[in-house]
Amino acid sequence: MNALAATSRNFRQAARLLGLDSKLEKSLLIPFREIKVECTIPKDDGTLASFVGFRVQHDNARGPMKGGIRYHPEVDPDEVNALAQLMTWKTAVAAVPYGGAKGGIGCSPGDLSRSELERLTRVFTQKIHDLIGTHTDIPAPDMGTNSQTMAWIFDEYSKFHGHSPAVVTGKPIDLGGSLGRDAATGRGVMYATEALLAEYGKSISGSTFVIQGFGNVGSWAAQLIHEKGGKVIALGDVSGTIRNKAGIDVPALMKHRNEGGQLKDFHGAEVMDSSELLVHECDVLLPCALGGVLNKDNAPDVKAKFIIEAANHPTDPEADEILTKKGVVVLPDIYANAGGVIVSYFEWVQNIQGFMWEEEKVNMELHKYMNSAFQHIKAMCKSQDCSLRMGAFTLGVNRVARATILRGWEA
Numbered sequence: 001m002n003a004l005a006a007t008s009r010n011f012r013q014a015a016r017l018l019g020l021d022s023k024l025e026k027s028l029l030i031p032f033r034e035i036k037v038e039c040t041i042p043k044d045d046g047t048l049a050s051f052v053g054f055r056v057q058h059d060n061a062r063g064p065m066k067g068g069i070r071y072h073p074e075v076d077p078d079e080v081n082a083l084a085q086l087m088t089w090k091t092a093v094a095a096v097p098y099g100g101a102k103g104g105i106g107c108s109p110g111d112l113s114r115s116e117l118e119r120l121t122r123v124f125t126q127k128i129h130d131l132i133g134t135h136t137d138i139p140a141p142d143m144g145t146n147s148q149t150m151a152w153i154f155d156e157y158s159k160f161h162g163h164s165p166a167v168v169t170g171k172p173i174d175l176g177g178s179l180g181r182d183a184a185t186g187r188g189v190m191y192a193t194e195a196l197l198a199e200y201g202k203s204i205s206g207s208t209f210v211i212q213g214f215g216n217v218g219s220w221a222a223q224l225i226h227e228k229g230g231k232v233i234a235l236g237d238v239s240g241t242i243r244n245k246a247g248i249d250v251p252a253l254m255k256h257r258n259e260g261g262q263l264k265d266f267h268g269a270e271v272m273d274s275s276e277l278l279v280h281e282c283d284v285l286l287p288c289a290l291g292g293v294l295n296k297d298n299a300p301d302v303k304a305k306f307i308i309e310a311a312n313h314p315t316d317p318e319a320d321e322i323l324t325k326k327g328v329v330v331l332p333d334i335y336a337n338a339g340g341v342i343v344s345y346f347e348w349v350q351n352i353q354g355f356m357w358e359e360e361k362v363n364m365e366l367h368k369y370m371n372s373a374f375q376h377i378k379a380m381c382k383s384q385d386c387s388l389r390m391g392a393f394t395l396g397v398n399r400v401a402r403a404t405i406l407r408g409w410e411a
């Protein structure tokens with residue numbers, strides 16, 4: 001099932017549980033605005049290359065729209081639409097005053113030089129600059145983009161609108177980025193994992209973890225879980241998949257990667273087949289890469305007891321049903337990976353106030369927001385007698401519906 005069909009299905013199920021008016025349901029599903037732009041840049045060899053960029057602004061009932069920008073060959077309008085919709089429910093679950101948006105460019109960032117990436121980012125910004133803004137739509141990093149990408153967007157946008165650091169979050173610290181934003185999604189994943197395991201009388205310490213993806217989210221989640229005494233026994237990225245029954249030395253693996261090494265060449269683990277990663281024996285599985293990786297084909301073989309959705313929409317609805325029947329507990333993306341957007345909110349607030357917080361304060365506030373959202377989801381699960389996914393969706397959809405009605409919706 002494609003990402004948009006899957007996300008919309010979860011939304012409709014939540015709308016039915018909430019007894020939402022059918023016209024409001026339809027309206028909440030349709031994006032506020034969909035932008036598609038052509039971006040042509042000169043490559044380093046002097047030839048021209050064209051790319052298609054998207055920004056989908058899904059909903060702004062609760063505040064300016066907010067969401068990352070992805071550079072990946074599989075970026076397409078449906079996928080961006082689904083990710084934008086997920087942002088609307090995620091910001092509502094996290095109780096940050098934003099709506100939802102997402103963007104992307106269909107490209108392979110690894111095949112482009114730094115100067116080609118900079119030109120592409122600047123051309124994309126030129127095409128969308130009058131539709132984003134500090135109080136309208138605020139981009140951030142996602143797969144294939146990082147703080148440098150945000151620095152280029154900020155710089156290009158500021159040429160048109162004057163110095164505007166709050167137009168993007170996830171910036172380098174020297175340009176007004178927040179301390180703790182780089183680690184925030186992984187840290188939020190760790191807090192979410194702690195909260196969920198505690199419900200079952202368990203803790204990170206002493207549990208075994210399998211992680212797919214070792215980029216921003218996966219590498220920070222792995223480090224923080226390792227620091228808490230969790231044993232990361234298998235890990236994979238596009239370059240390879242490795243395992244060590246005794247637990248991978250995550251700081252050593254980070255050092256290896258930061259020195260340019262690939263996972264498969266790391267001496268502290270053995271190489272394994274990547275197709276076995278998601279079905280590897282473990283207590284907790286953390287998909288931290290692409291969407292749709294858990295599907296009807298591999299879900300029956302999943303051995304984890306808990307799945308923490310650090311990636312966006314890693315589990316399609318067919319897999320969700322299979323996993324639920326097997327008794328696997330799935331903590332949904334719109335809560336589990338909300339740490340990124342929560343600290344993006346703190347960054348935006350700091351930029352607007354012109355005042356920088358200490359990292360300790362950022363992490364403490366993030367912990368509070370994550371714990372509070374978890375308590376609200378649990379309360380929803382109890383009142384609706386539903387799964388954690390539906391608890392999170394009903395919480396988010398209800399908050400957006402309430403804001404929409406208060407602003408003047410009439411059926």
Ligand SMILES: NC(=O)C1=CN([C@@H]2O[C@H](COP(=O)(O)OP(=O)(O)OC[C@H]3O[C@@H](n4cnc5c(N)ncnc54)[C@H](O)[C@@H]3O)[C@@H](O)[C@H]2O)C=CC1
Nearest residue numbers: 142143144185213214215216217237238289311312337340
């Ligand atoms: N960066 C952020 O703050 C947030 C990211 N997310 C989500 O987390 C996920 C990961 O994002 P980032 O870590 O930022 O991206 P990233 O670009 O930093 O890292 C992506 C990782 O996934 C790996 N990967 C890609 N394709 C793979 C495959 N077929 N098999 C195994 N590994 C593969 C890459 O090698 C890399 O390690 C995405 O779903 C993103 O939407 C969600 C919330 C916030």
Ligand SMILES: O=C(O)CCC(=O)C(=O)O
Nearest residue numbers: 067068140142340341344
């Ligand atoms: O930090 C943000 O504003 C958005 C991060 C994001 O794209 C996501 O949560 O999926």
